[in-house]
Amino acid sequence: MTRSSTRGLRGDGDATAVRLLEAGRIVLNRRGYGATRVDDVVARAGVSHGTFYLHFRDMEDLLHRLAVDCHADVEPLVTRLAGMDAPDTTTVRAWMGDFVAAYLHHGVVLRAWLEHVDADPLMEWLAHRDVGGLIDGFAALVPKTAARPDPYACGLALFSMVEHFTAYLAYRDDEVERVVVEALTRLVRGALTPAAGERDRDGGTGSPGRARVPSVRSPRG
């Protein structure tokens, strides 16, 4: 999958801004949004403190630029998930591989969206589109049964596993990443498999889930 950390900067040829964004992404992924200061980013990028402020207002501004990059990579995953209908293992595995790769790159933004660390309207809109979209995508794929009255809750549970298992383990090396993708593929495939007695009764359709998060429901303002 292609990376897009220079998105929005094309044309201005500003290598320093790209370097700061990349340094910010790496440091933020490690330390978390709340614990990262401008000093950490400029130290990593090897530029002066003042240079940072030529390109970004503050850390929040930098996070927003990273969020736009993240959205560019996650939106196609939302679309692909929404387009699935009783996906086979190969389809789930290909999607999972791309999701885990995207997560390793953009984890800090996805966690910021999930945990509502920034109430900015742009962030809320992107969270609604991407996190809300992924949850709805899983919700629509889980076979409906009497024991699962709320598709959105099912979607959230599956997305929770996919996101957090990746966060726990996948950042270390390629081998672990491969193992994580395979385990998640099999678990999700299992959850999406209709019960033997249900297959003929339910074609896998049903009302799509809906987000209940005030901040991911709709953009404000």
Added chain:
Amino acid sequence: MERRLATRTRILDAGREVFGELGYHLTRVDEIVRRAEISRATFYLHFANKGELFAAIVDEVGTRLRSVAHQLDPVSPDGRGHRALREWFDRLYELVEPVAPFIAAWMQAERVVQTFGRDRPLLDFGTAVGHRISTGGAVGVEPRLAGIAILAMVDRFAVQVRLGDLVIDRGAAVELLADLTLAMLHPGIDVAATAAGEP
């Protein structure tokens, strides 16, 4: 001796709270001391620094996770397995929900310096749960990884419920997570029928 233990527990509790709120790097011993209502001197009687306290909390959480992991009955593809999961998820949810912020701080800290032994508690938990899963019958996924994935699911789900993303009571949450987990481990199982067929 008893008072010494009580003080240590108070520091551990306050530390779990503060680390969970601020993360490892922003947490100061001063804040923990204030929360625990003890003096700095008392803190240093028990722990050399915040790193040592953090490691002690990781140990404590790891011990509790291990203990819950061993309480899972075999997850067979039938009503018995379904009931085993439901009863167990209730305990797991009760344990994980309040410590989820600390687990997040712990995972975040491990991305910077891998000194708190992140792997061992997770792998121990996964191994114990995986053992109970495979005792119930063959599954198409490495049981140890399934165990860790289950913990990850409960952890994130509980955090999002706490943040208000979903309104669901604990009984319904436990029911749903157990139901989905049985389907994940035994694809194609008629969960509704196994649930109905229970004694």
